[in-house]
Structure formats: C-alpha cells, structure tokens
Amino acid sequence: MIDPRVASGLRDLPPAAAIPRERMLAQFRAVFSSFGFVPIETPHIERMEVLTGKGAGSDEVLRQIFEVTNKGGTPGELALRFDLTVPLARFVAKHENELGFPFKRYAIGSVFRGERPAKGRFREFTQCDFDTIGSESPLADAETALVIDRALAGAGVAGFTIALNHRGILDGLLETLGLEGRGGPVLRALDRLAKVGRESVAAELSRNAGQGGAGLAPDQAARVLDFALQGRGGPEVLETAAQTLGSSKRALAGLENLRNILDLLGSAGVPTGRTSVDLGLARGLDYYTGVVFETTVAGWERFGSVASGGRYDDLASLFTTRRLPGVGASIGLDRLLALLEEAGRLIKAQVETPVLVGYFPGTRPTTPFQLAARLRAAGIGAEVYPEPISIGKQLAHGSTRGRLLGVIVGPDEEANETFNLRDLVSRHEDRGLAWSVLEDSVASALEAMRQGGAGA
Amino acid sequence: MIDPRVASGLRDLPPAAAIPRERMLAQFRAVFSSFGFVPIETPHIERMEVLTGKGAGSDEVLRQIFEVTNKGGTPGELALRFDLTVPLARFVAKHENELGFPFKRYAIGSVFRGERPAKGRFREFTQCDFDTIGSESPLADAETALVIDRALAGAGVAGFTIALNHRGILDGLLETLGLEGRGGPVLRALDRLAKVGRESVAAELSRNAGQGGAGLAPDQAARVLDFALQGRGGPEVLETAAQTLGSSKRALAGLENLRNILDLLGSAGVPTGRTSVDLGLARGLDYYTGVVFETTVAGWERFGSVASGGRYDDLASLFTTRRLPGVGASIGLDRLLALLEEAGRLIKAQVETPVLVGYFPGTRPTTPFQLAARLRAAGIGAEVYPEPISIGKQLAHGSTRGRLLGVIVGPDEEANETFNLRDLVSRHEDRGLAWSVLEDSVASALEAMRQGGAGA
Numbered sequence: 001m002i003d004p005r006v007a008s009g010l011r012d013l014p015p016a017a018a019i020p021r022e023r024m025l026a027q028f029r030a031v032f033s034s035f036g037f038v039p040i041e042t043p044h045i046e047r048m049e050v051l052t053g054k055g056a057g058s059d060e061v062l063r064q065i066f067e068v069t070n071k072g073g074t075p076g077e078l079a080l081r082f083d084l085t086v087p088l089a090r091f092v093a094k095h096e097n098e099l100g101f102p103f104k105r106y107a108i109g110s111v112f113r114g115e116r117p118a119k120g121r122f123r124e125f126t127q128c129d130f131d132t133i134g135s136e137s138p139l140a141d142a143e144t145a146l147v148i149d150r151a152l153a154g155a156g157v158a159g160f161t162i163a164l165n166h167r168g169i170l171d172g173l174l175e176t177l178g179l180e181g182r183g184g185p186v187l188r189a190l191d192r193l194a195k196v197g198r199e200s201v202a203a204e205l206s207r208n209a210g211q212g213g214a215g216l217a218p219d220q221a222a223r224v225l226d227f228a229l230q231g232r233g234g235p236e237v238l239e240t241a242a243q244t245l246g247s248s249k250r251a252l253a254g255l256e257n258l259r260n261i262l263d264l265l266g267s268a269g270v271p272t273g274r275t276s277v278d279l280g281l282a283r284g285l286d287y288y289t290g291v292v293f294e295t296t297v298a299g300w301e302r303f304g305s306v307a308s309g310g311r312y313d314d315l316a317s318l319f320t321t322r323r324l325p326g327v328g329a330s331i332g333l334d335r336l337l338a339l340l341e342e343a344g345r346l347i348k349a350q351v352e353t354p355v356l357v358g359y360f361p362g363t364r365p366t367t368p369f370q371l372a373a374r375l376r377a378a379g380i381g382a383e384v385y386p387e388p389i390s391i392g393k394q395l396a397h398g399s400t401r402g403r404l405l406g407v408i409v410g411p412d413e414e415a416n417e418t419f420n421l422r423d424l425v426s427r428h429e430d431r432g433l434a435w436s437v438l439e440d441s442v443a444s445a446l447e448a449m450r451q452g453g454a455g456a
Numbered sequence: 457m458i459d460p461r462v463a464s465g466l467r468d469l470p471p472a473a474a475i476p477r478e479r480m481l482a483q484f485r486a487v488f489s490s491f492g493f494v495p496i497e498t499p500h501i502e503r504m505e506v507l508t509g510k511g512a513g514s515d516e517v518l519r520q521i522f523e524v525t526n527k528g529g530t531p532g533e534l535a536l537r538f539d540l541t542v543p544l545a546r547f548v549a550k551h552e553n554e555l556g557f558p559f560k561r562y563a564i565g566s567v568f569r570g571e572r573p574a575k576g577r578f579r580e581f582t583q584c585d586f587d588t589i590g591s592e593s594p595l596a597d598a599e600t601a602l603v604i605d606r607a608l609a610g611a612g613v614a615g616f617t618i619a620l621n622h623r624g625i626l627d628g629l630l631e632t633l634g635l636e637g638r639g640g641p642v643l644r645a646l647d648r649l650a651k652v653g654r655e656s657v658a659a660e661l662s663r664n665a666g667q668g669g670a671g672l673a674p675d676q677a678a679r680v681l682d683f684a685l686q687g688r689g690g691p692e693v694l695e696t697a698a699q700t701l702g703s704s705k706r707a708l709a710g711l712e713n714l715r716n717i718l719d720l721l722g723s724a725g726v727p728t729g730r731t732s733v734d735l736g737l738a739r740g741l742d743y744y745t746g747v748v749f750e751t752t753v754a755g756w757e758r759f760g761s762v763a764s765g766g767r768y769d770d771l772a773s774l775f776t777t778r779r780l781p782g783v784g785a786s787i788g789l790d791r792l793l794a795l796l797e798e799a800g801r802l803i804k805a806q807v808e809t810p811v812l813v814g815y816f817p818g819t820r821p822t823t824p825f826q827l828a829a830r831l832r833a834a835g836i837g838a839e840v841y842p843e844p845i846s847i848g849k850q851l852a853h854g855s856t857r858g859r860l861l862g863v864i865v866g867p868d869e870e871a872n873e874t875f876n877l878r879d880l881v882s883r884h885e886d887r888g889l890a891w892s893v894l895e896d897s898v899a900s901a902l903e904a905m906r907q908g909g910a911g912a
Contacts, residue, residue, distance in 0.1 A: 002509045004550035004775040006499055007534055012547055014554065015494035015561070022485065022495050029478065033808035034832045036839030036857065038471035039478050043580050044500060044536075044566055045466055045522075053458045063527055066501075068536065070522045070570030078463055080500075080524070091468055094460040098470065100856065102842055105471070110500055114526030124499050137842035139821050146829070260821075267822035268829035319460040352489035365595050365716075366723035373602070373724035376490045383492030386558055386593035400556065401492065 009123035093319030101134025131328025142264035172251020231279025349402020353381035356398030360410030465579035549775030557590025587784030598720035628707020687735025805858020809837035812854030816866030
C-alpha cells in the first residue's frame with residue numbers, strides 16, 4: 001500500500017475549497033473580459049535561461065526554483081515558472097509582431113517556489129495577473145485600478161480600499177533633499193513601515209548604506225517619514241504635496257498622473273472612499289516606475305494587500321530591444337479566499353445544481369433520469385442519486401451537497417405522471433404536481449427561495 | 457538578449473487559441489456542475505512513489521516522467537503528474553472518510569509527458585476528466601454518456617456518435633470459445649482494428665502469445681473478428697449477440713447493462729443515432745471492467761475518439777484497501793479544438809467585449825471612460841482605446857479584436873451629451889443619440905446583430 005499523502009508544501013483542494021475558487025476565477029475572467037483583456041497561456045515549464053536571466057527574479061526566488069528533467073533531457077535546462085510576469089515578458093517578446101499593441105492580457109495559473117513549508121505558504125500557488133502592455137496613458141493606469149475595483153466587488157469583498165502612490169513623488173522628495181539615487185533603499189525601508197513602525201524605519205533610513213541602510217541624515221529621515229505618514233487621504237493630499245515638491249518636474253508629473261487617475265475613477269462611478277492616496281506606499285519592487293497600487297480590506301489588514309500592481313517602463317528588456325512600457329496588477333486569489341472563509345462569506349456548495357431528483361424503490365430508473373434531464377435542459381442543474389437507497393438517505397445526500405429542492409417520484413407518481421416537490425431547507429412538501437409543470441414549478445420554487453435568502 | 461523561445465515540445469497559447477479554449481472549458485464546467493459533479497484540484501507535483509506504483513502508469517508513460525527537484529530537495533522524490541487518474545486515486549484514498557460516496561468529481565488541468573516532440577503532440581497538455589466513484593449503478597454509466605453528449609453538443613460539435621461496448625461481452629465470447637483469460641491480448645489486437653484492418657488483426661490474434669499475439673486458432677480468430685465487425689448498430693445488436701452468447705452469465709450481464717444504458721439515454725432525450733453499440737470496441741486499457749465508451753465525429757474520424765472512458769472495478773487499490781468501483785470519461789479538449797478549428801467553427805474573438813468606445817482628439821478622457829463603465833455596469837463588455845490616436849485607428853483596433861459596435865464621442869458630442877453608434881461590420885452609423893439611451897440603444901443594436909447572424 002502506498003501512502004496517499006501529498007508532498008511537503010503542497011496541497012489538495014477538495015470540493016469545499018475548489019468550488020468557491022472556481023466561482024471566483026470565473027467572476028475574475030468575466031471582469032477582465034468585460035474590459036477587453038484577453039487570456040493567454042504559457043507552459044508551466046520554461047527554459048532555465050529564461051527564468052534566471054538578470055533581473056527576472058530576486059535572488060530569493062531563484063534559490064527556490066524547481067528544476068525539471070526527463071530521461072534523455074539535459075539537467076539544468078528546464079524549470080517550473082515561479083511567476084507569470086517573466087513568462088509574459090518572454091511571450092510578448094516572442095510574439096511582438098503578431099499581438100498588436102496596446103496588448104491587454106490576463107493569465108491565471110500555478111507557479112512554483114521551493115519555499116520552506118509553513119502555515120499558509122505553499123510551494124504551488126495560483127497567480128491571477130492582468131496587464132496592459134504598450135501604453136503610457138493614464139487611462140490604462142486608471143483602468144487597472146477599476147478592474148481591481150470591479151473584480152473585488154464582484155467577488156463579494158466589502159470594505160476594501162485601493163491605495164495609490166507614484167514613484168516619481170518620492171524621487172522628487174529625495175531630489176529636494178539632495179538625495180537623488182537613494183530611491184531603492186528608501187523604498188525598501190518604507191515598505192516595512194506598516195509592519196515595524198516609524199522608529200525602526202527611521203533607524204534603517206539613517207544607517208549607512210554599507211550596513212543595509214539608506215545613509216540619510218536623521219533630519220532627512222524625519223522629513224521622508226513625515227511626508228510618507230502625513231500623505232494619506234483624498235485628492236487634497238496631492239495639493240499639499242505639490243507645495244512641498246514644487247521644484248521637481250518628476251514629482252509634479254507623478255502628482256498629475258495620480259490626479260488624472262482619481263478623476264477617471266470618479267467618472268467611472270468608483271466611490272471616493274474606495275480609493276486613497278498614500279504617499280508612503282512603497283511596494284518595494286525596483287521594477288515599478290510610475291503609479292503603484294495596493295488594496296487592503298477594512299478589518300482584515302493582517303492579510304496584507306489582496307490586489308497590487310503598478311506601472312513599469314520596460315517589460316521585456318531581457319528578450320527584446322523593443323521598449324514595452326505597461327501597467328498591471330495581480331489579484332491575491334488565495335488571500336481573498338482565506339479572508340472570505342474567515343469572514344464566513346464563502347459559498348462552498350454548488351449553486352449550479354439546486355435540485356436532487358429522488359425516487360422510491362420500485363420506480364423505473366428511467367423516470368428520475370428523464371425528469372432530471374428535463375430540468376437540465378431548462379437550465380436547472382439536477383442530480384439523481386444513482387442507487388435505489390432509502391429516500392431519506394437520498395435527500396440527506398442532497399442536503400449535504402447544498403441542493404435546495406427535492407423532486408421526488410415513486411411508483412404511484414410514475415403511474416399518474418406526477419411528482420412531489422420538497423423544500424430541503426424548510427422540509428415543506430407539495431405533492432401530486434403534474435410532470436407538465438415540472439420546469440415551471442421548480443423554477444418558481446427556486447426563485448422564491450432565493451428571494452427568501454436561501455442559497456444566496 | 458535571451459532567446460524568447462519555449463522549450464522543445466511546449467507551446468504558448470496566444471489569445472486566438474486561449475479564448476475558444478476558455479469558452480469550451482467554461483461550457484464543460486457548466487455541464488459537469490449541472491449534473492452535480494464537483495471540482496477538485498490536486499498539485500501538479502506528486503511524490504514519485506505515487507506516480508510509479510504498480511499499475512499506475514504504463515511502462516511507456518513512466519519512461520516519459522518529468523522529475524522535479526529544488527535546492528535542498530532529494531533527487532528522485534518528486535515528479536510532474538502524467539495524468540489526472542492517478543492523482544484522483546490518491547486523492548480519494550487520502551480523503552475517503554470525508555468525501556461521502558458516490559463521489560462525483562471533475563478535474564481540468566495540465567499533465568506532462570516527455571514524449572518525443574512531434575506535430576500535434578505536446579509535452580504539456582490539458583486533461584478534462586469526470587468520474588463517479590463508489591457506485592455500480594447503470595444510472596452512473598448512462599450519466600457518463602449523457603455528460604459526454606451534453607458537453608459536446610454544448611461545445612457546438614455536430615454529428616458525433618458515442619459508441620458503447622461492455623468488457624463482459626468479449627469475455628463471454630472467449631468463454632464460449634474455451635479461451636478464458638485471453639481477454640488482454642485479444643483486446644489489444646482488436647483495438648487496432650480500425651487502424652490496420654481485419655487481416656492484420658487476424659494475424660495478431662493467431663500469433664503465439666510468446667511472440668506478442670493472442671494464441672488463437674485461425675477459426676477462433678475468425679469467430680472473434682466476425683463477432684466484433686458485425687456487432688455494430690442499435691439495440692438490435694444486443695439481441696443478436698444474446699443468442700450467440702446464451703451460455704455466459706458475464707456476457708449476459710454485460711448485454712443487460714448496455715440495454716439499461718440505452719434505455720436511460722433514450723429517456724433523457726438522447727436521439728437514437730447519437731449512440732451506437734459496437735461489440736468490437738476495445739479501448740485497450742486493462743483498467744476497464746464494464747461499459748466502455750468512445751466518441752467519434754462523422755467526417756472527422758481521423759481525429760480518433762474525442763471523448764472516451766468506461767467503468768472500472770477498483771480505482772485506488774494502490775492506496776487503500778477500500779474497494780472503490782467507478783465510471784468516468786475524459787474529454788479530448790485539444791482534439792475538439794483542433795477539429796472545430798479545421799471545420800472553421802471556432803470563435804476566436806472575445807464575444808464578452810462587443811463594444812469599443814472611441815473618442816476624437818480634444819475629448820476629455822473621462823467621457824469615454826465613463827460611457828464604457830456604464831455599459832459594463834449594464835452587463836455589456838466595452839473597451840476604451842487608451843491613447844488619443846485617430847478614430848479610424850481606434851475602430852480598426854476594435855474590429856481586429858472582434859468588437860461589433862463603436863460608441864463614438866468627440867468634443868461636440870461631449871457638449872451635447874450625445875454619442876454616435878457605429879456598426880463595425882456594416883459601417884452604418886447613427887449619430888447624435890442621447891447618453892440617457894446609451895445602454896438601451898447598444899443592447900438593441902447588439903441583439904439585432906446577433907439575430908442577423910453577426911458575432912454568432
């Protein structure tokens with residue numbers, strides 16, 4: 001007998017986890033498509049050289065890479081992808097003459113990292129990315145935030161805020177302080193602000209560059225932290241910042257970009273409180289060059305950002321000389337599912353199959369089989385229990401799986417061409433309904449239950 | 457510069473391939489769910505021991521396995537799955553006390569085989585499986601065929617036939633010929649009947665077992681071949697066969713099982729011509745023990761079976777002592793897509809985004825952004841071109857991507873709160889429509905185009 005366990009750091013998703021995940025992904029796909037984003041798929045296996053090219057992944061990610069070999073293959077040649085961004089860059093470079101730009105793609109798929117297994121961290125997880133490549137327009141920036149908004153709202157996430165910042169603003173501040181070129185270490189320090197607090201970040205900013213700090217004087221560190229911590233709120237934050245940053249063109253362009261994005265989001269009906277300017281938002285990736293986004297859910301901040309992204313100057317410089325600026329974001333599917341689960345708002349049963357067709361012993365099996373087929377043809381999912389066990393057990397099986405209604409037949413009903421309709425929640429049963437009204441009566445009963453709140 | 461090619465035997469799916477694939481998978485998921493099949497997901501990486509256990513895969517498949525290792529991992533411990541059946545068996549054994557039987561699951565995912573690269577054969581491909589575990593009822597058998605029927609019809613496949621046979625029938629024939637226990641080699645020979653013809657199969661049946669044959673006498677081989685070749689058609693085939701096989705209980709039970717399945721399919725409204733008994737149908741896998749299915753499309757037989765499966769006695773004997781009989785099938789997603797592509801019936805554009813909102817230079821970007829958001833809120837997908845290029849280029853971009861309608865605004869329309877509505881197929885344009893009728897007029901125009909056949 002072989003032990004049926006999964007390998008360390010990996011996991012099975014049983015139906016109670018896979019059903020809400022599929023529903024959420026279908027919802028995301030519909031939102032992406034409604035904006036004209038198109039799907040692409042790339043292989044799970046890439047050439048090692050593609051994944052380990054300079055800047056493709058951080059040193060940490062590269063240490064975690066899974067190598068892949070088959071009999072007759074060359075060791076070290078192939079590996080599993082660790083994100084969907086490097087494959088996107090390779091894909092766009094490979095197909096740059098066919099795609100047409102701006103190219104708006106989404107991709108949903110597994111990525112693999114050999115991290116040390118820990119609670120809630122897995123070696124295979126799903127990424128859910130969308131990007132607009134080949135446009136520098138603020139329309140594309142605003143659309144990225146709008147897609148996040150529509151995707152989260154559609155998934156039933158309440159109370160989220162999309163925080164925005166722009167890389168040029170911090171660069172401009174550093175310019176006014178005579179600190180050009182220190183952006184990288186300053187960003188990395190600020191990125192930990194929410195986690196470790198002001199004092200610890202101030203220390204890191206003041207530490208020497210050789211010791212992993214940013215090498216700022218204490219008063220410079222204080223100015224940077226004041227700017228970051230006070231710059232949170234609505235569009236008014238941009239006006240205050242403009243006065244501080246008056247001299248820096250790059251900063252003013254950043255402020256103008258955020259103003260345009262907020263205007264566009266307002267025109268699309270995104271409520272003002274749904275977005276927030278946060279001049280301390282760092283998103284410590286050097287990769288970003290313009291607007292950056294993070295999204296947190298009120299009361300669930302400990303989950304971190306559930307949707308993040310930003311604008312970058314050049315997607316695929318590893319693979320092509322063509323400059324490809326873009327903007328995109330990644331939705332944290334696993335975090336959102338975990339959050340909704342803890343909030344008790346995850347529907348784990350299959351709403352697509354609301355009906356169990358049950359039958360008493362002595363009924364011809366063709367009868368329930370036929371009634372179920374009729375319901376499905378009318379767009380109503382219906383299951384037949386395959387064995388003639390007791391009707392009580394059939395109904396219990398259905399209830400466990402989230403069925404709302406039982407359509408029940410026995411030899412008498414078969415002879416009279418009738419059925420009984422049982423509400424599996426209230427246990428109310430209507431008897432002797434004619435087969436001719438099967439679809440209509442089931443549809444009405446389901447509609448009534450939906451309005452009454454069951455199965456919502 | 458790194459070469460952006462994919463590794464040998466792997467492939468990218470650009471939007472024109474990924475869009476119809478996603479649509480087809482969504483369709484399959486909806487069909488599976490309407491019968492109460494639930495999704496599960498298992499990792500792409502399994503423990504090597506799980507994949508190479510006795511009988512898990514054929515020798516050929518095991519030679520093609522991709523091994524997976526990361527820094528610090530033990531070589532030879534992990535591998536990529538080569539199908540979804542072994543992971544299903546492991547999953548069911550691991551979770552046998554939580555699932556509840558009968559357990560109806562579907563799974564859609566990538567599997568990996570290091571085959572020698574060849575046209576149309578890839579080292580990563582998608583499997584699309586559904587199974588009912590823990591039931592021996594003919595209802596579950598018939599439902600398997602019905603799911604194939606509904607899935608293919610829903611995917612727009614015309615002229616397909618689901619062929620059925622039962623393993624017990626051939627076993628019974630061999631019994632009457634005094635050839636018990638020769639089922640394996642006889643099946644393997646018959647499996648090649650369509651490909652190599654009667655004479656070649658007769659030779660293989662007559663060859664000695666030591667030379668890879670079945671060791672039948674020439675007249676026995678002839679009897680087997682007559683039986684296989686003449687036993688094709690409707691339920692009448694079962695009656696003729698019953699006379700030949702009168703003495704074998706196992707054969708009669710097989711015939712009775714097929715009769716029940718045909719009755720059930722008839723009751724569910726499957727047209728008689730959609731199914732066909734084929735007593736020569738072998739499906740050479742030793743794994744199957746009851747009914748077997750194959751599905752071919754008239755005029756496209758060279759694609760082979762596009763949906764196949766059958767009943768098995770015991771799914772997970774490698775992993776658990778619990779006997780788990782079941783029935784299931786696998787839909788050949790890639791074959792179906794290739795077939796529909798060759799038949800010119802694949803929709804490669806994104807029907808979910810029928811509208812392009814275009815704008816003349818001088819229009820405030822918030823205007824098209826807002827109109828597109830209104831259309832999306834009304835359930836109509838709409839794209840805005842992000843840069844203010846010429847309106848002609850915007851419309852061309854939309855047409856290339858399958859948009860059907862252009863909603864066009866300029867500074868005048870903005871001032872008057874109107875828009876122009878352009879049919880991107882006929883190029884007819886209605887001018888000066890009020891913003892207040894935006895959603896209604898776009899919806900009506902799309903409905904008229906759909907009825908007229910555009911975008912169908």
